[in-house]
Amino acid sequence: xxxxxxxxxxxxxxxxxxxxxxxxxxxxxxxxxxxxxxxxxxxxxxxxxxxxxxxxxxxxxxxxxxxxxxxxxxxxxxxxxxxxxxxxxxxxxxxxxxxxxxxxxxxxxxxxxxxxxxxxxxxxxxxxxxxxxxxxxxxxxxxxxxxxxxxxxxxxxxxxxxxxxxxxxxxxxxxxxxxxxxxxxxxxxxxxxxxxxxxxxxxxxxxxxxxxxxxxxxxxxxxxxxxxxxxxxxxxxxxxxxxxxxxxxxxxxxxxxxxxxxxxxxxxxxxxxxxxxxxxxxxxxxxxxxxxxxxxxxxxxxxxxxxxxxxxxxxxxxxxxxxxxxxxxx
Amino acid sequence: xxxxxxxxxxxxxxxxxxxxxxxxxxxxxxxxxxxxxxxxxxxxxxxxxxxxxxxxxxxxxxxxxxxxxxxxxxxxxxxxxxxxxxxxxxxxxxxxxxxxxxxxxxxxxxxxxxxxxxxxxxxxxxxxxxxxxxxxxxxxxxxxxxxxxxxxxxxxxxxxxxxxxxxxxxxxxxxxxxxxxxxxxxxxxxxxxxxxxxxxxxxxxxxxxxxxxxxxxxxxxxxxxxxxxxxxxxxxxxxxxxxxxxxxxxxxxxxxxxxxxxxxxxxxxxxxxxxxxxxxxxxxxxxxxxxxxxxxxxxxxxxxxxxxxxxxxxxxxxxxxxxxxxxxxxxxxxxxxxxxxxxxxxxxxxxxxxxxxxxxxxxxxxxxxxxxxxxxxxxxxxxxxxxxxxxxxxxxxxxxxxxxxxxxxxxxxxxxxxxxxxxxxxxxxxxxxxxxxxxxxxxxxxxxxxxxxxxxxxxxxxxxxxxxxxxxxxxxxxxxxxxxxxxxxxxxxxxxxxxxxxxxxxxxxxxxxx
Ligand SMILES: [Fe+2]
Ligand SMILES: [Fe+2]
Ligand SMILES: [Zn+2]
Numbered sequence: 107x108x109x110x111x112x113x114x115x116x117x118x119x120x121x122x123x124x125x126x127x128x129x130x131x132x133x134x135x136x137x138x139x140x141x142x143x144x145x146x147x148x149x150x151x152x153x154x155x156x157x158x159x160x161x162x163x164x165x166x167x168x169x170x171x172x173x174x175x176x177x178x179x180x181x182x183x184x185x186x187x188x189x190x191x192x193x194x195x196x197x198x199x200x201x202x203x204x205x206x207x208x209x210x211x212x213x214x215x216x217x218x219x220x221x222x223x224x225x226x227x228x229x230x231x232x233x234x235x236x237x238x239x240x241x242x243x244x245x246x247x248x249x250x251x252x253x254x255x256x257x258x259x260x261x262x263x264x265x266x267x268x269x270x271x272x273x274x275x276x277x278x279x280x281x282x283x284x285x286x287x288x289x290x291x292x293x294x295x296x297x298x299x300x301x302x303x304x305x306x307x308x309x310x311x312x313x314x315x316x317x318x319x320x321x322x323x324x325x326x327x328x329x330x331x332x333x334x335x336x337x338x339x340x341x342x343x344x345x346x347x348x349x350x351x352x353x354x355x356x357x358x359x360x361x362x363x364x365x366x367x368x369x370x371x372x373x374x375x376x377x378x379x380x381x382x383x384x385x386x387x388x389x390x391x392x393x394x395x396x397x398x399x400x401x402x403x404x405x406x407x408x409x410x411x412x413x414x415x416x417x418x419x420x421x422x423x424x425x426x427x428x429x430x431x432x433x434x435x436x
Numbered sequence: 437x438x439x440x441x442x443x444x445x446x447x448x449x450x451x452x453x454x455x456x457x458x459x460x461x462x463x464x465x466x467x468x469x470x471x472x473x474x475x476x477x478x479x480x481x482x483x484x485x486x487x488x489x490x491x492x493x494x495x496x497x498x499x500x501x502x503x504x505x506x507x508x509x510x511x512x513x514x515x516x517x518x519x520x521x522x523x524x525x526x527x528x529x530x531x532x533x534x535x536x537x538x539x540x541x542x543x544x545x546x547x548x549x550x551x552x553x554x555x556x557x558x559x560x561x562x563x564x565x566x567x568x569x570x571x572x573x574x575x576x577x578x579x580x581x582x583x584x585x586x587x588x589x590x591x592x593x594x595x596x597x598x599x600x601x602x603x604x605x606x607x608x609x610x611x612x613x614x615x616x617x618x619x620x621x622x623x624x625x626x627x628x629x630x631x632x633x634x635x636x637x638x639x640x641x642x643x644x645x646x647x648x649x650x651x652x653x654x655x656x657x658x659x660x661x662x663x664x665x666x667x668x669x670x671x672x673x674x675x676x677x678x679x680x681x682x683x684x685x686x687x688x689x690x691x692x693x694x695x696x697x698x699x700x701x702x703x704x705x706x707x708x709x710x711x712x713x714x715x716x717x718x719x720x721x722x723x724x725x726x727x728x729x730x731x732x733x734x735x736x737x738x739x740x741x742x743x744x745x746x747x748x749x750x751x752x753x754x755x756x757x758x759x760x761x762x763x764x765x766x767x768x769x770x771x772x773x774x775x776x777x778x779x780x781x782x783x784x785x786x787x788x789x790x791x792x793x794x795x796x797x798x799x800x801x802x803x804x805x806x807x808x809x810x811x812x813x814x815x816x817x818x819x820x821x822x823x824x825x826x827x828x829x830x831x832x833x834x835x836x837x838x839x840x841x842x843x844x845x846x847x848x849x850x851x852x853x854x855x856x857x858x859x860x861x862x863x864x865x866x867x868x869x870x871x872x873x874x875x876x877x878x879x880x881x882x883x884x885x886x887x888x889x890x891x892x893x894x895x896x897x898x899x900x901x902x903x904x905x906x907x908x909x910x911x912x913x914x915x916x917x918x919x920x921x922x923x924x925x926x927x928x929x930x931x932x933x934x935x936x937x938x939x940x941x942x943x944x945x946x947x948x949x950x
Binding site: 155 | 453454457458459460462463464469470472473476494495496500502503507509510523524542546547550553554556557558566570572573576577579580581583584587590591592593594596597598599600601603604605613614617618620621622840886887888893922939943946947948
């Protein structure tokens with residue numbers, strides 16, 4: 107039975123849920139992001155302690171050294187709830203699909219100069235494993251982070267990295283070269299150039315403080331790796347051989363540009379909450395930045411040869427500037 | 437390898453390249469330090485590579501499908517809200533279904549999201565890890581779309597505004613909370629049996645299809661669309677749960693007794709949660725789909741029966757509780773509704789006595805029990821209500837130490853006798869609602885002594901409004917439960933005479949008169 111309703115305006119009894127009205131300080135309509143995020147994670151009256159870590163509650167603020175008066179202050183400036191995130195990624199994958207199709211149709215990969223191809227694949231392809239490690243480390247943050255604001259953003263970022271790992275794999279396939287994927291895996295496991303980077307990623311797999319994992323993986327490592335490879339190295343290849351790799355890694359560049367906004371805002375808000383946070387974040391950033399430089403130098407050398415140090419120095423300056431802008435003095 | 441070879445990759449090889457080939461065995465740290473949780477439950481896995489991917493979805497395809505679904509879903513929601521779609525539901529009693537749903541379901545979807553994220557971090561095998569991560573992010577979708585679809589109702593009707601606050605405090609939501617808390621605090625394999633298999637496979641249809649069809653039958657396009665859209669994700673979740681069971685059983689014969697015990701435990705725990713689905717179907721939907729008993733026969737006895745026949749080749753037997761659940765299907769919905777009716781000051785949704793027509797429908801659907809046991813009770817309560825003597829049970833309930841249900845279920849074979857069981861642990865007595873809950877308790881007493889039972893906690897002063905000083909000399913616990921729950925008085929008690937009833941009637945008239 108469908109009934110015909112005339113358009114009438116009725117006055118609502120309330121504009122939003124009680125927990126959101128209290129948070130906003132007024133009963134006013136809340137955005138879908140706010141409705142999907144704020145104050146939803148249970149914080150009390152847990153029935154049982156985890157059998158796998160009985161020292162903690164199911165969700166426990168003391169799983170990190172960072173403290174927050176309000177964990178939901180760690181909002182996502184992109185306002186990603188599932189729907190917004192998946193629509194944004196849906197658009198990005200459509201463009202990526204177009205790029206991969208175009209490269210295929212026009213035979214751009216086959217026409218790519220052999221020297222350039224070898225130079226590029228050697229650098230790009232092992233990064234599928236780095237992204238895979240990033241997926242796992244972000245999954246840790248989304249599992250044990252406190253509050254839905256951080257857990258959902260980390261969950262989406264973790265899935266994004268699975269996507270990156272798969273796009274890099276497709277890059278190898280676009281060049282019709284499964285052997286180079288196997289070679290890249292061997293290099294990742296045994297090559298001296300990748301040794302320190304793999305150590306870095308694996309060390310984070312056993313690090314227990316989820317906020318430290320976030321800083322080390324997302325800010326320090328990816329804050330250097332993404333500009334190094336997906337910006338600088340692409341620019342170098344573009345100039346020498348043409349823009350095919352730039353096209354096939356567009357997703358990564360866009361992802362980095364966008365995700366940086368989220369990461370910087372998390373740092374800024376956590377640092378602003380209290381002085382201990384600020385000091386802790388500075389200590390973590392310094393420690394992991396220096397390690398990331400050690401981890402990435404051999405990769406930079408592979409990509410840039412003699413110019414590697416100069417490129418890395420510049421990227422470190424940029425990373426320091428991001429930290430400073432987020433209010434973290436190093 | 438040349439071009440043709442790369443192009444000719446089969447779906448399976450290609451997917452493998454996109455997932456497990458990305459993984460490696462760590463060397464700077466031992467694998468058991470990277471994945472420390474997968475051994476202590478006693479499940480033996482010899483070869484994670486034997487895992488059969490239950491679905492093969494790469495992220496690009498995932499984003500493509502899911503973004504198309506989201507675009508459609510939110511377009512329908514927006515349209516429904518703009519046109520005051522809430523006024524097209526059968527009658528305002530229906531909205532109480534949404535109140536029950538909002539309190540009980542999105543919070544559990546959220547726990548599923550967090551739990552599957554943990555699985556997506558902790559499983560050693562790359563195959564299961566990816567599948568669990570994908571389910572985790574789906575479950576974010578579910579609780580968020582559910583909240584978004586009900587958000588507009590909250591603007592016009594009472595009892596939905598404090599669901600986030602109430603999720604950990606309301607006595608009747610405690611059974612669902614204990615269910616998920618129990619699963620997430622167990623090891624990863626038990627979680628997969630609990631949520632991946634028992635909840636998502638054996639019980640998912642009886643849990644969700646009645647809500648979705650109920651919404652469709654009763655003119656709620658918003659909830660219906662959200663429900664249908666989520667079902668397409670559930671198809672993936674079901675295959676994951678089933679694959680996980682098969683994988684464990686194929687890996688080592690020693691896994692069988694452990695898995696069987698978990699299947700018995702979680703099928704029973706899930707069944708206890710169904711009582712509220714039953715009362716929704718039999719009492720709360722103004723336009724009914726089918727009886728709970730019929731749904732139980734179709735979704736659990738028939739579908740579940742053939743599932744367990746299928747698993748027999750692994751040595752799995754039908755869950756022990758099945759025969760009891762078959763007996764209970766004729767009782768639980770009535771016992772639940774009457775139980776809620778009798779507590780008019782303790783729920784954010786309204787209750788009512790079924791109309792004479794509705795009682796006749798119940799007689800027809802429950803020929804063995806309704807006229808004999810439940811019609812007389814309902815008719816008596818109705819008379820009392822009309823005589824100005826509305827029943828109001830203020831005594832603290834007794835709860836099961838395992839499933840946390842209020843003790844209201846009958847002794848097997850004797851509908852007039854209330855069932856309870858007792859266990860002693862460390863010299864203390866603990867009560868359970870049934871043989872099955874007692875067995876669960878006795879298996880892991882150190883876990884179940886921790887259960888947060890509101891009626892006990894109230895007496896200890898642990899359920900007071902925020903800011904209460906429990907140390908003042910004349911402090912009496914439990915005097916401010918409405919504040920502790922943030923329960924709006926307008927949302928309590930009888931539907932008849934409620935603000936919802938009046939507003940709906942007035943608004944609907946405004947919107948339909950010429
Ligand atoms: Fe779900
Ligand atoms: Fe699900
Ligand atoms: Zn029980």
